[in-house]
C-alpha cells in the first residue's frame with residue numbers, strides 16, 4: 141500500500157541524514173530498477189508523497205556526488221522505502237543503480253527532500269512527466285482522497301515500461317510511447333498537453349522530467365491560461381548534460 145501520510149505543505153518534515161541498507165533490487169520494467177532500502181531510521185519516517193531521498197554516491201572534486209530519487213512508497217511497519225531508478229546512460233546515478241545489490245549500504249542518505257507535494261486544496265490534479273517522474277507522480281496520485289479527479293500523462297518507451305497504478309481508475313492514466321526514440325525531447329508530452337481539456341477551477345498541474353521539456357510544458361500551460369500558482373514544475377535531469385554534483389540539473393533559465 142502507498143503511504144497515505146498527509147503533510148501540510150507549509151510544515152514539511154525536516155530532512156535527516158541516515159544510513160540505509162539495500163534489501164531488495166529487481167527489474168520493475170526493462171528500463172527501471174526497483175530498489176528497496178531498510179533501516180532503523182525509517183521507523184516513524186514521515187514524508188509527503190512527491191518528496192525524495194538524496195543519496196551520496198561517491199567522491200567528486202568538491203565533496204560527494206549526490207543524486208535524488210523520488211520516494212515510490214514507504215512501508216512504515218517494515219521500515220522500508222522504495223525508489224524506482226531509470227537506468228539510462230553511464231552517469232553516477234545510472235551506474236550505481238545498475239550495480240547495486242541487496243546488502244549494500246548507502247552511508248549518506250538525506251530524507252525527505254523536496255517541496256513539491258499534493259496541493260490538498262486543489263479540486264483537480266494533472267500530473268505530466270517522463271519515466272523519471274512516474275514514481276513521484278504515482279505516489280502522489282495514490283495519496284489523493286477517493287473521488288478526487290486526477291489525470292496522468294506519462295511518456296515511457298513502450299508498453300513494457302508501463303507500471304500498475306494502485307487505488308485509482310486505470311482510465312485516468314495515459315501512457316505515451318517513444319518507441320525507441322531518444323527520451324528528453326518531449327514531443328509526445330507537449331502534443332498531449334496541447335490537446336488536454338483543462339478543467340475549470342483552481343486545480344493543480346505537476347510537471348517533472350527533462351529540463352527543457354518541463355519548461356516547454358510550463359510555458360504551454362501558462363499560454364493556455366493556467367495561472368503560475370497552479371503549477372508545480374521541477375526539472376529532474378537535462379538532455380546531454382550531467383546533473384550537478386548536488387543532484388539537480390543546471391538551470392536553463
Ligand SMILES: Cc1cc2nc3c(=O)[nH]c(=O)nc-3n(C[C@H](O)[C@H](O)[C@H](O)COP(=O)(O)OP(=O)(O)OC[C@H]3O[C@@H](n4cnc5c(N)ncnc54)[C@H](O)[C@@H]3O)c2cc1C
Nearest residue numbers: 208210225226228229231232233234376379380381382383
Ligand atoms: C527531485 C528529483 C527527483 C528525482 N526522481 C527520480 C526518480 O524517481 N527516478 C529516476 O530515475 N530519476 C529521478 N530523478 C533524476 C535523477 O536524480 C538523476 O538525475 C538521473 O537519474 C540521472 O543521473 P545520472 O547520474 O545517471 O546521470 P547524469 O550524470 O545526470 O547525466 C549523464 C548523462 O545521462 C543522461 N541522462 C540522465 N538521465 C537520463 C534519462 N532519464 N534518460 C536518458 N538520458 C539521461 C544525461 O543527459 C547525461 O548526458 C530525480 C531528480 C530530482 C532532482
